Every structure is written in C-alpha cells, then in structure tokens.
Amino acid sequence: MPAIAIQEETPAMLKQAATSPIATLDNVTKRYDTTTALDGLSLALHPGEVVALLGPNGAGKSTAVRLMLGLASPTIGNVRIFGSDPRSAVTRTRVGAMLQVARVIEALKVREHIDLFRSYYPHPLPFAEIVRIAQLQGIEDRMFGKLSGGQKQRVLFALALCGDPDLIFLDEPTVGLDIEARRGLWQQIRTLAARGKTVLLTTHYLEEADTLAHRIVVINKGRIVSEGTPAEIKRMSGGRQIRCHTSLTQDFLLTLPSVTSVIENAGITTITTQHAEQVVREMLLTDPTLSGLEVASPALEDAFLALTKS
Amino acid sequence: MSTAAIPYPTTGLAHTLRIYGKETRYEFMKLLRTRSFSLSVIGFPVMFYLLFGIANRNSYGGVNVAKYALGGYACFGMIGAALFGIGVGLAAERAAGWLELKRASPMPVAAYLFAKCASAVAFGLIIVATLMVLAVALGGVSLTPTEILKMFGMTVVGGVSFASMGLLLAQLVPANAAPGIVNLIYLPMSFLSGLWVPIRFMPHSLQHFAPALPTYHLSQLVLAIFGYQDAMAASAHWTALAGFTMLMLGISWLIFHRREQNA
Numbered sequence: 001m002p003a004i005a006i007q008e009e010t011p012a013m014l015k016q017a018a019t020s021p022i023a024t025l026d027n028v029t030k031r032y033d034t035t036t037a038l039d040g041l042s043l044a045l046h047p048g049e050v051v052a053l054l055g056p057n058g059a060g061k062s063t064a065v066r067l068m069l070g071l072a073s074p075t076i077g078n079v080r081i082f083g084s085d086p087r088s089a090v091t092r093t094r095v096g097a098m099l100q101v102a103r104v105i106e107a108l109k110v111r112e113h114i115d116l117f118r119s120y121y122p123h124p125l126p127f128a129e130i131v132r133i134a135q136l137q138g139i140e141d142r143m144f145g146k147l148s149g150g151q152k153q154r155v156l157f158a159l160a161l162c163g164d165p166d167l168i169f170l171d172e173p174t175v176g177l178d179i180e181a182r183r184g185l186w187q188q189i190r191t192l193a194a195r196g197k198t199v200l201l202t203t204h205y206l207e208e209a210d211t212l213a214h215r216i217v218v219i220n221k222g223r224i225v226s227e228g229t230p231a232e233i234k235r236m237s238g239g240r241q242i243r244c245h246t247s248l249t250q251d252f253l254l255t256l257p258s259v260t261s262v263i264e265n266a267g268i269t270t271i272t273t274q275h276a277e278q279v280v281r282e283m284l285l286t287d288p289t290l291s292g293l294e295v296a297s298p299a300l301e302d303a304f305l306a307l308t309k310s
Numbered sequence: 311m312s313t314a315a316i317p318y319p320t321t322g323l324a325h326t327l328r329i330y331g332k333e334t335r336y337e338f339m340k341l342l343r344t345r346s347f348s349l350s351v352i353g354f355p356v357m358f359y360l361l362f363g364i365a366n367r368n369s370y371g372g373v374n375v376a377k378y379a380l381g382g383y384a385c386f387g388m389i390g391a392a393l394f395g396i397g398v399g400l401a402a403e404r405a406a407g408w409l410e411l412k413r414a415s416p417m418p419v420a421a422y423l424f425a426k427c428a429s430a431v432a433f434g435l436i437i438v439a440t441l442m443v444l445a446v447a448l449g450g451v452s453l454t455p456t457e458i459l460k461m462f463g464m465t466v467v468g469g470v471s472f473a474s475m476g477l478l479l480a481q482l483v484p485a486n487a488a489p490g491i492v493n494l495i496y497l498p499m500s501f502l503s504g505l506w507v508p509i510r511f512m513p514h515s516l517q518h519f520a521p522a523l524p525t526y527h528l529s530q531l532v533l534a535i536f537g538y539q540d541a542m543a544a545s546a547h548w549t550a551l552a553g554f555t556m557l558m559l560g561i562s563w564l565i566f567h568r569r570e571q572n573a
Contacts, residue, residue: 069414070414071410071413071414071573072573073571073573089416089418092414092415092416093416095414097411097414097415099407099410099411099414100407101406101407101408101410101411102405102406102407103402103406103407103408104406104408105340105403105408107339107340107343107344108336108339108340108343112336112339115332115336116332116333116336117415119328119329119332119333120329120415120416120417121415121416122325143343156411159411162415163415163416
C-alpha cells in the first residue's frame with residue numbers, strides 16, 4: 001500500500017524542509033600527503049534525523065566525522081556545526097562522539113570514566129541516566145580492562161552521551177561486535193533518536209544503516225555516490241527480482257517491459273525488472289503452468305554493491 | 311526567542327577547577343593501578359639505593375656516601391616518573407586514539423597536560439619520600455627539616471622540568487617503541503651525569519661531558535641541599551635547567567602546531 005510508504009518517509013523529510021541544518025560540510029576536499037580522503041563532499045544534518053554514512057573501508061567516512069568534530073581541518077571548503085567553528089569549546093559542549101579507539105585507559109572503573117567525562121560539560125546528563133541508556137547497570141564498578149568487547153563499546157557510547165549533546169557522531173559503533181551485542185547497541189541508538197537527538201552514524205554494515213537511519217548517504221572514494229531513504233536507495237539499484245518455475249523462454253521474457261535480465265538456473269528463472277507487477281501479470285496470462293512465484297526487493301547489500309562498484 | 315542565541319552560560323572558574331581536579335585525580339589513580347608503571351618507577355630507585363647507597367656506609371672526606379647517594383637516586387627517581395609517566399603514557403594514549411576522543415570533548419588540553427605533569431610530580435614526591443625514610447632508618451643519614459623541605463621543593467622543580475622532555479618524547483616516539491627509547495635515553499643520561507656513581511670517580515673525559523646533560527644540573531642543585539655540589543655556581547645550573555625546559559617545550563609546541571595544521 002503506497003500510503004504506508006509515504007507515512008514512513010514523511011517525518012524525516014518534513015524536518016528537512018522545516019529547519020535549517022545544524023551541521024554542514026560544504027564542498028569539502030581533504031587531502032593528505034598523497035591521498036585525497038574527501039573530494040568535494042557536501043553533507044547537511046538536520047535536527048532530529050539519523051543519517052548513516054555508508055561506504056567501504058577507506059571511503060572517507062571517518063575523515064568526514066573527524067572534520068565535523070574539528071579534529072582535522074579541510075584542505076578546501078567549509079565545516080560548520082551549530083553555525084560556528086567545530087573547534088570552539090562552546091560547540092564541543094553540544095556534541096558527543098564515539099570514535100574508534102584502539103585502547104581505552106584500562107585501569108579506571110566504568111564509573112570513573114563517566115564521572116570524568118561528565119565533568120567536561122556544563123550540563124551533563126545525570127550519571128544514573130547515562131548508565132540506564134547505555135545499559136551499564138551492574139558493571140559500574142568494574143575496571144574497563146575487565147569488560148567484554150560489547151561492554152567496552154557501550155562504555156564508549158556512554159561517554160558520547162555524557163554532555164547530553166544535541167548532535168552525536170558514532171564512528172563505526174558496532175565494528176567487531178557479535179550480532180547480539182550489535183542489536184543491543186542499535187536499540188540504544190534508537191533511544192537517542194527517540195529523544196530527538198541528531199545522529200550521524202558511519203558504518204559499512206548495510207543492515208545497520210537500513211535499520212537505524214532516516215537517510216543514507218552512500219560514499220565511495222571521498223564522493224557521494226547516492227543519497228536517500230533506505231527505500232529509495234534500494235529502488236535506485238535497479239528494481240525487484242521475480243523468481244519462479246516457468247516454461248516461458250528467455251527470449252520472450254526479455255521482450256516484456258522493463259526487464260533488465262533473465263537468468264535460468266536449475267529450473268528456476270530469475271527476472272530483474274523495474275515494474276514487477278506488470279511483468280508478473282503478463283507471465284501469468286501466457287503461462288498457466290507457472291509455479292513457485294516469489295517477488296523480492298534486493299537486499300540493501302546488493303543495492304550498495306551496485307552503487308559503489310564502478 | 312533571543313535566549314536561544316545563547317545556548318549555554320559561560321562556564322565559571324569553579325567548573326574549570328573541577329575539570330583540572332578530576333583529570334589529575336584519575337590520571338594519578340590510573341598510574342598507581344598500572345603496576346608495570348608504579349612498581350618499576352618506584353621500585354628501581356629504591357632497589358638501587360638500597361644496593362649502592364645504603365650498603366655503603368662509609369664517609370670520604372666529610373661526604374656521607376649514603377647521603378650523597380640519596381641526592382643522586384632522588385633525581386633518578388623523579389626523572390623516571392616524569393619520562394615514563396608522560397613520555398610513555400602520552401605516546402600510548404595518542405597512538406590508541408584515546409587522546410583524540412578526549413580532544414573531541416570540551417576538555418581543555420591544558421587540563422590534560424597539567425594532570426600528567428602533576429601526577430608525575432606526585433610520583434616523584436612518593437619516591438623521594440621513600441628514599442629519605444630509607445636513608446634515615448637504614449643508612450644512618452640525618453636530615454634537617456629544612457633539607458627535607460628543600461628536597462621536596464627540588465622534586466617539584468625536577469618533575470616539571472623533565473615533564474617537558476616527556477612531552478617532547480611523546481610527540482616524537484612511536485608508542486610501541488616508547489618504553490625502550492625512553493630507557494635508552496634515561497639510563498645512559500643518569501649514569502653519565504653521576505646519579506649512580508659520583509662523577510669524581512668517573513674517567514675525566516666523561517666528567518667533562520656531564521655539564522652537557524640536564525640531569526647533571528638537576529643533580530647538582532639537589533646535592534647542593536646537602537653541601538655536596540661541585541664547583542660550578544648554582545645560578546649556572548638554574549639557567550641550564552630552565553633553558554633545557556624551555557627548549558623542550560618550544561620544540562614540543564612547534565611539532566604540535568605543525569601537526570595541527572596538517573591534521
């Protein structure tokens with residue numbers, strides 16, 4: 001039903017239309033000695049939206065985050081956070097970050113790490129609230145070095161929340177976690193979104209972007225390849241797939257409107273098309289013996305591979 | 311709404327002091343709990359002093375050996391705390407990305423550096439206090455209250471001075487090589503400036519080289535508390551130590567600044 005699809009996509013779009021962005025990369029190029037990490041990238045984050053920056057390793061995701069945190073400055077272009085320089089101390093009180101840290105101080109307790117980070121901010125979240133959101137109950141007094149991988153990531157997530165920031169950057173938040181820990185962190189990220197926070201998330205897990213983000217920005221080699229809602233990104237990758245047993249020949253199927261490919265394998269025919277309904281109707285009319293019909297959207301994974309291939 | 315233009319009130323002095331306090335407290339606790347640091351940085355000067363200082367209870371020409379050695383090993387200890395606590399610690403935190411996460415927060419960088427420096431000084435004070443207790447209890451050394459206070463005062467001076475060298479090393483040295491490289495600098499420098507064996511017992515060529523080392527000037531200022539200094543004027547030692555500290559801080563600042571611009 002098209003009505004549902006519209007409902008799903010409206011909130012983020014309304015917000016985009018109604019408010020000006022709170023964070024922008026304006027035509028930013030970032031070069032290191034020999035490599036170009038970002039190549040004329042523009043990105044705007046609007047209040048309350050969850051944006052996933054999706055791309056393979058080395059696409060420039062972390063560089064974009066570092067620029068928006070004021071940890072690096074652009075070679076060309078402009079970075080603005082809340083209308084000012086990301087390096088200013090006042091801006092930093094409104095921003096939280098979860099970065100890829102190889103080794104956190106292990107000889108401090110969870111409680112002490114949080115206590116220290118809370119002290120940096122003028123209006124920190126209450127300790128108990130941080131513990132609740134990041135689900136650290138019961139491990140507050142454990143040394144960081146004694147935690148499991150998932151617990152460590154949750155503490156890093158908690159540190160990003162300490163200042164009750166309006167804008168949160170999560171750089172590969174679930175990298176290296178098992179599926180259960182990953183799902184747990186997703187739930188916590190959704191809690192943030194529900195509190196009206198703006199979240200920029202980088203990931204190379206497509207499922208993660210699909211399940212969390214209002215908007216996905218696919219980047220590769222420092223440029224935006226594609227941008228849209230998860231549904232739009234899937235649509236851009238070249239339609240849906242019809243699978244069935246049929247006696248119709250490949251040559252005939254290729255003459256049907258908008259069919260881009262037909263593959264037959266072990267008696268099952270797979271047809272890729274933009275207009276699946278039309279094609280199915282035609283096939284059912286011409287082949288009464290048709291059976292085992294399935295119509296599927298491509299996984300975001302396939303869409304992503306199609307988009308970043310070139 | 312005009313109030314929306316000012317999202318947060320300007321933060322006060324109390325808030326800033328609280329950050330400095332917590333940063334320092336947790337840095338010190340971290341170092342104390344990291345046994346590889348706390349045991350070796352306290353243990354080595356104490357062990358060396360017991361072996362080479364207290365075991366030898368003689369006097370040569372009005373110089374009490376155990377008291378003379380107290381000056382040398384006190385310097386050895388405070389310098390070790392500064393070079394390992396800051397040099398190795400900061401290099402590791404920089405390489406692991408931990409420093410970057412902190413810099414993305416509103417933490418003042420000065421609070422981070424202050425905490426590192428103050429913790430190194432605190433370890434220096436612990437080491438020097440331990441050595442003085444051993445000297446009095448086991449070495450038959452007598453210390454006046456003025457001498458004790460001056461020892462603590464010089465520990466602060468030495469700790470801050472060599473913290474600057476730790477800062478520079480942390481910027482230059484790769485984290486995984488830092489402990490080795492710091493030892494390669496720290497141990498020969500300590501030996502050559504007479505922290506272990508009095509300079510006058512060393513070959514003449516080495517004796518002439520000692521004034522080129524900052525450790526020599528620190529040790530002469532410490533030994534002067536007991537009246538055991540060489541002929542050179544105290545002002546020359548102060549100038550040399552201050553110059554060394556400025557040089558280290560200056561180069562560190564240049565490197566930091568260049569990195570920031572290339573970041």
